Amino acid sequence: DAKTTQPPSMDCAEGRAANLPCNHSTISGNEYVYWYRQIHSQGPQYIIHGLKNNETNEMASLIITEDRKSSTLILPHATLRDTAVYYCIVRVRGNYGQNFVFGPGTRLSVLP
Amino acid sequence: KAGVTQTPRYLIKTRGQQVTLSCSPISGHRSVSWYQQTPGQGLQFLFEYFSETQRNKGNFPGRFSGRQFSNSRSEMNVSTLELGDSALYLCASSLAGWRGHGNSPLHFGNGTRLTVT
Numbered sequence: 001d002a003k004t005t006q007p008p009s010m011d012c013a014e015g016r017a018a019n020l021p022c023n024h025s026t027i028s029g030n031e032y033v034y035w036y037r038q039i040h041s042q043g044p045q046y047i048i049h050g051l052k053n054n055e056t057n058e059m060a061s062l063i064i065t066e067d068r069k070s071s072t073l074i075l076p077h078a079t080l081r082d083t084a085v086y087y088c089i090v091r092v093r094g095n096y097g098q099n100f101v102f103g104p105g106t107r108l109s110v111l112p
Numbered sequence: 113k114a115g116v117t118q119t120p121r122y123l124i125k126t127r128g129q130q131v132t133l134s135c136s137p138i139s140g141h142r143s144v145s146w147y148q149q150t151p152g153q154g155l156q157f158l159f160e161y162f163s164e165t166q167r168n169k170g171n172f173p174g175r176f177s178g179r180q181f182s183n184s185r186s187e188m189n190v191s192t193l194e195l196g197d198s199a200l201y202l203c204a205s206s207l208a209g210w211r212g213h214g215n216s217p218l219h220f221g222n223g224t225r226l227t228v229t
Contacts, residue, residue: 043221049215102156103154
């Protein structure tokens, strides 16, 4: 089972920041948080990941709370092309990839 | 750098047939994972290969099998197809397995959409 809980859907106005929450209250010290998104009929696209510090890249920012029990993915200026299902995943760092467990995710609709 | 390439993009098969799907990982990636995605079950892990060896396996019947070649390319095979095998099959590659890359993310291809009639 997925170790994360996300709202099933969210709306965001185009040009505004989209803040997608994720709860992972049972996360352990060596588990990373990953975010992916999937646009219809395409494979999941990697967005960002982190352990305990906030992370930022060209796509998004990841804010992890100090107790690491929740995180927020921030898309600073959402566009219509950001409409997708967003998945938050936690997994243990290991020697190999080990399986990522995908939950149902959050369906983000960016509205014009 | 080219992404993960999966072929074919679409496939239609009949119940009882078998099918082979192909995946070419990102150059330098030696870990390849396979996932099945259906509307009812979502994304489910099938198996993972590294250095031509299966490292992890999901909860799927033995009709689902895979292999990895020395160039890291991978194939998965489904024998005796059932209607319920209709799905999007996704391949992902990763740097995981290399020392210091245990937290490397998966990078997915766009999948092979299999329809079983």
